[in-house]
Amino acid sequence: MYIEKIYTPSDLKKLTIRECQELAKEIRKALIVKASKKGGHLASNLGMVDATIAIHYVFNSPTDKIIFDVSHQCYTHKILTGRKDAFIDEELYNTCNGYTNPVESEHDVFRVGHTATSISLACGMAKARDLAGGKENIIAIIGDGSLSGGEALEGLNFGGSEIQGNLIIIFNDNQMSIAENHGGIYKNLQQLRETYGKCENNLFKAFGYDYLFVKDGHDIEELVKTLQSVKDIDHPIVVHICTVKGKGYEHAQMNKESTHWVRPFDIESGKEKNPFNGARYDYIIRDHLIEKMKKDERIVTMIAAVPGALSFSEEYRKQIGRQFVDVGIAEEHAIAMAAGIAKHGGKPVFATMSTFFQRTYDQISQELCINKMPATMIVVNASVYSADDVTHIGIFDIPMMSNIPNLVYLAPTNRQEYIAMLDWSIDQTEYPVAIRAPRNGVFDAKGEVDVDYSELNKYKVVSEGKEIAIIALGDFFQLGEELSDKIKKIYSINSTLINPRYITGLDKTLLTDLIKNHKLIITLEDGVLDGGFGQKIASFYGPQDMKVLNYGLKKEFLDRYNISEVMEKNHLCADIIAEDIKNYV
Amino acid sequence: MYIEKIYTPSDLKKLTIRECQELAKEIRKALIVKASKKGGHLASNLGMVDATIAIHYVFNSPTDKIIFDVSHQCYTHKILTGRKDAFIDEELYNTCNGYTNPVESEHDVFRVGHTATSISLACGMAKARDLAGGKENIIAIIGDGSLSGGEALEGLNFGGSEIQGNLIIIFNDNQMSIAENHGGIYKNLQQLRETYGKCENNLFKAFGYDYLFVKDGHDIEELVKTLQSVKDIDHPIVVHICTVKGKGYEHAQMNKESTHWVRPFDIESGKEKNPFNGARYDYIIRDHLIEKMKKDERIVTMIAAVPGALSFSEEYRKQIGRQFVDVGIAEEHAIAMAAGIAKHGGKPVFATMSTFFQRTYDQISQELCINKMPATMIVVNASVYSADDVTHIGIFDIPMMSNIPNLVYLAPTNRQEYIAMLDWSIDQTEYPVAIRAPRNGVFDAKGEVDVDYSELNKYKVVSEGKEIAIIALGDFFQLGEELSDKIKKIYSINSTLINPRYITGLDKTLLTDLIKNHKLIITLEDGVLDGGFGQKIASFYGPQDMKVLNYGLKKEFLDRYNISEVMEKNHLCADIIAEDIKNYV
Numbered sequence A, B: 001m002y003i004e005k006i007y008t009p010s011d012l013k014k015l016t017i018r019e020c021q022e023l024a025k026e027i028r029k030a031l032i033v034k035a036s037k038k039g040g041h042l043a044s045n046l047g048m049v050d051a052t053i054a055i056h057y058v059f060n061s062p063t064d065k066i067i068f069d070v071s072h073q074c075y076t077h078k079i080l081t082g083r084k085d086a087f088i089d090e091e092l093y094n095t096c097n098g099y100t101n102p103v104e105s106e107h108d109v110f111r112v113g114h115t116a117t118s119i120s121l122a123c124g125m126a127k128a129r130d131l132a133g134g135k136e137n138i139i140a141i142i143g144d145g146s147l148s149g150g151e152a153l154e155g156l157n158f159g160g161s162e163i164q165g166n167l168i169i170i171f172n173d174n175q176m177s178i179a180e181n182h183g184g185i186y187k188n189l190q191q192l193r194e195t196y197g198k199c200e201n202n203l204f205k206a207f208g209y210d211y212l213f214v215k216d217g218h219d220i221e222e223l224v225k226t227l228q229s230v231k232d233i234d235h236p237i238v239v240h241i242c243t244v245k246g247k248g249y250e251h252a253q254m255n256k257e258s259t260h261w262v263r264p265f266d267i268e269s270g271k272e273k274n275p276f277n278g279a280r281y282d283y284i285i286r287d288h289l290i291e292k293m294k295k296d297e298r299i300v301t302m303i304a305a306v307p308g309a310l311s312f313s314e315e316y317r318k319q320i321g322r323q324f325v326d327v328g329i330a331e332e333h334a335i336a337m338a339a340g341i342a343k344h345g346g347k348p349v350f351a352t353m354s355t356f357f358q359r360t361y362d363q364i365s366q367e368l369c370i371n372k373m374p375a376t377m378i379v380v381n382a383s384v385y386s387a388d389d390v391t392h393i394g395i396f397d398i399p400m401m402s403n404i405p406n407l408v409y410l411a412p413t414n415r416q417e418y419i420a421m422l423d424w425s426i427d428q429t430e431y432p433v434a435i436r437a438p439r440n441g442v443f444d445a446k447g448e449v450d451v452d453y454s455e456l457n458k459y460k461v462v463s464e465g466k467e468i469a470i471i472a473l474g475d476f477f478q479l480g481e482e483l484s485d486k487i488k489k490i491y492s493i494n495s496t497l498i499n500p501r502y503i504t505g506l507d508k509t510l511l512t513d514l515i516k517n518h519k520l521i522i523t524l525e526d527g528v529l530d531g532g533f534g535q536k537i538a539s540f541y542g543p544q545d546m547k548v549l550n551y552g553l554k555k556e557f558l559d560r561y562n563i564s565e566v567m568e569k570n571h572l573c574a575d576i577i578a579e580d581i582k583n584y585v
Helices: A009-013 A017-038 A043-047 A049-058 A075-083 A090-095 A118-132 A150-162 A184-194 A220-230 A250-254 A281-295 A314-323 A331-343 A354-370 A397-402 A415-427 A474-491 A508-517 A534-540 A563-569 A574-583 B009-013 B017-038 B043-047 B049-058 B075-083 B090-095 B118-132 B150-162 B185-194 B220-230 B250-254 B281-295 B314-323 B331-343 B354-370 B397-402 B415-427 B474-491 B508-517 B534-541 B563-569 B574-584
Strands: A065-068 A138-143 A167-173 A210-214 A236-242 A299-303 A324-326 A347-353 A376-380 A408-410 A433-436 A460-463 A467-472 A496-499 A518-528 A547-553 B065-068 B138-143 B167-173 B210-214 B236-242 B299-303 B324-326 B347-353 B376-380 B408-410 B433-436 B460-463 B467-472 B496-499 B518-528 B547-553
Touching: A009 A049, A009 A075, A017 A043, A017 A049, A017 A075, A017 A090, A017 A220, A043 A049, A043 A250, A049 A075, A049 A138, A049 A167, A049 A220, A065 A118, A118 A138, A118 A150, A118 A167, A118 B299, A118 B314, A118 B331, A118 B354, A150 A167, A150 B150, A150 B185, A150 B331, A184 B150, A210 A220, A220 A236, A281 A299, A281 A314, A281 A376, A281 A415, A299 A314, A299 A331, A299 B118, A314 A324, A314 B118, A331 A347, A331 A354, A331 B118, A331 B150, A347 A354, A347 A415, A354 A376, A354 A397, A354 B118, A354 B354, A376 A415, A397 A408, A397 A518, A408 A415, A415 A433, A467 A474, A474 A496, A474 A518, A474 A574, A508 A518, A508 A534, A518 A534, A518 A574, A534 A547, A534 B534, A534 B547, A547 A574, A547 B534, B009 B049, B009 B075, B017 B043, B017 B049, B017 B075, B017 B090, B017 B220, B043 B049, B043 B250, B049 B075, B049 B138, B049 B167, B049 B220, B065 B118, B118 B138, B118 B150, B118 B167, B150 B167, B210 B220, B220 B236, B281 B299, B281 B314, B281 B376, B281 B415, B299 B314, B299 B331, B314 B324, B331 B347, B331 B354, B347 B354, B347 B415, B354 B376, B354 B397, B376 B415, B397 B408, B397 B518, B408 B415, B415 B433, B467 B474, B474 B496, B474 B518, B474 B574, B508 B518, B508 B534, B518 B534, B518 B574, B534 B547, B547 B574
Parallel strands: A065 A138, A138 A167, A167 A236, A210 A236, A299 A324, A299 A347, A347 A376, A376 A433, A408 A433, A467 A496, A467 A518, A518 A547, B065 B138, B138 B167, B167 B236, B210 B236, B299 B324, B299 B347, B347 B376, B376 B433, B408 B433, B467 B496, B467 B518, B518 B547
Antiparallel strands: A460 A496, B460 B496
């Protein structure tokens, strides 16, 4: 086994090309086995095994800087840079995370997880190198999917004329984003592949780059030869390599989209081991949208290269045909386009993760909200219960989005309320609306839910009590119910329980009414407290005698956390809150 | 005079081409005269007179949709669509704003002011049209400067393959952004101009578009002919027209950058009529940075196509040579590149307007703050005293930026404190730092200012009193001083006056100390209250007996406002606040 003897890239350099090919097989096997047991990014990594070997064979990391885009394809890089055990020893599987991480290794330059960042980061390093008079190679590795992102195109443009020295962009063309690609540049990439890089129009040359084409991105010998020819080059160049997503594992090659990222599966059959069969909001929303779209052809469901946001796999996308739009990794375009659709009588519904809405703050504010365009934004994974990698956590959308004027940000607490809000949002024509999908499980409403949300900022009193009022937002409503019960039990107080529903405004009438027979307000929200919902309530009561306790998450970048620990640390447990308030009751 | 007879575009269509040429002259004269008296965007509008006439001559607005990018070049469009009086009658000059505005006219599709939005907005309208079975032309007008923006490139990519029907992109190539262009695509545009659109690599074709080239974008006859040939076209096409920024006014043609946007000037000499000669933070920061850069070649000053952010006109840019980087209109790239520079030992300083930082929220959060890269962001025009168009107001950056973990957002209150914070930020290596430039004039420190800000969130007690504490942030510190005096005078109370300095955190020790002998806290901030600074103070004191009054701006999109009125409406006057607190003292 070669893989066991690789401690640093210098061990790799001792191998022959033939031995590197054997190593590639061993790495693929390790990747498949680990993914089958732990899950993770699979097909994307299988495609980059050979190229990553060639890159480390030719360049000298960490002197030369290798910057991965998204970095979900960096597993081979981790194996070759001292972290093989995290891939071959099951007990050590958890010692590596799924993205590049400078804390793990000096060979990892940045902590990244969002797309389209590598070229700009590389330009910055190249600029610093040039100012310092250095000579090291600066290498960005970016996939064809990422190239639709505005940040990548901005970086590509800048690098094409403003970096005078060495800049090597390895463009990994596997003809896939997570799903299929969308956009005009992909027609050009096809022409480039068909002509072995020789067609008349060349996107990269049009951006000002020198250019090389490598037909088979799995041919280590060819890759090594090409990379040796560009090592220490004195100007920016794009090396366009063609790879196969999922290479070396038939199930992955045949199911590129579903094996981009996987949960534990059976290697033989490719089947997921423990599929979740319960109720899920992504399914609920998707199915409701499809039904609704069939009745109203003005509705357009939009995603930005992440069909998983609503589990819109290919069979579902086909069902709605031209009413489904995947803009590619292009969130800014998505929101601006939604504004255009809404302006011209369409009903856009754009769904993506909380963390990816961060990529389009300005368009939400300017195109959507200044223009008051009636578009619906479905915000998923917006919760402490959601993705736990630091680059993907979903606890910042409330401060980011809810302080933009004109936006109506809704926080449903159960299935029926969610659907009612979604229906209202799609059918109204007055406001940009965002809806925050709960992540604490799917609960059913205990009574009728309202269907009209046009009277903005009207909170719902779920149970009327006194002394203490609990304002429990979105998927922390169930925590509010639990807390209410606990308070009843411990202090014999019937507290008032409120479902505020609107994140973007205060029900001042209700809040004022509460002053009469309440002395303590408790707010609960599933996101960072700073700039969030509860602090607005605290500010409202600032001039009053009312005591206010805001519960939510501390402003910090959580990473690969234990949810229970985080909840406890932030006092987000009915027991702890009940104890906290003992001096106020 | 033809201009006087144009009430709608149909009046224009009655003219001969020859008469259109005369009209163009009249329009240019009106633009120059109005700009000389009122200021506004000048050179950019002069370049688009003929093309705008041709567009309205050929297409049928408002059935056909004309979407301007940035829309600072829409003055001729306004003249041709019923708003000529706002350009020829001095008393009516104020009846139009400087950007497209649907409130003014059905011919204005969107309220925009930021760059790079037009293609995506047009894609949305084209999509809605196609779903509805419509046939109208959808036209985006975008300049070469805007094309460096990621959103424009995302839109260009999408439109190049995903819009099946009519989409006409009129690409106005005047070889300028506000200043010169930066990026590889501008080399390609030069080749296209030199070969009359026939060179081997064609950026637009590489993005999937049909393409036409018009050599002289001031030749109305040629433009009309070309546009007639693309009218009702059944697929996306780019019409590349070459224009001269400032066309028809020699002073503008010779000074394209300084006449992009002007203050009132003398037409004969081109000289500004009432130049401001007082102290200005843009000059102070620029001069300090230049001095500092000369001593430390690791410092890189970066802008994103807006040299005016720091008044970095050409003579100053030349002084610092390769230590100055203009990334073009590419804020996402700017922040990611800054992270790259910082990671590799450089000291990046990126300056732009508050409103443009909105375009790079995700990069600030991910590339900069997750990675804790020591970069400096200079946030200008972040104030109610700043630009007053709804698309450019600078009152949202506190909620947007200050709730991102790891960021240190500083609010200096005077010149010496600003310089000390800037020096500290550039020389430290621990934190991403943003500094909010005051806009209420340049004040001098009344005593020594601290030079070390590494003890985060340490507020400065400027005068110690009791009963009432005023926490006055940034450029509202002077309002705090005034209020303190007023309280002394009216209530004979020596209040405590605090300069918090840090927007991003609480000085909990100090805030706790205040409980002893204070009963009222007043916070003042120059930005929207929601999600901002004061609400964090209110939340901190929520469980206490302390009363808290937060003063700042209401969450709303202000537009072309009277500052005094806005200040009064929001109670941001010492008199009004002193009256407000009468029941608390």
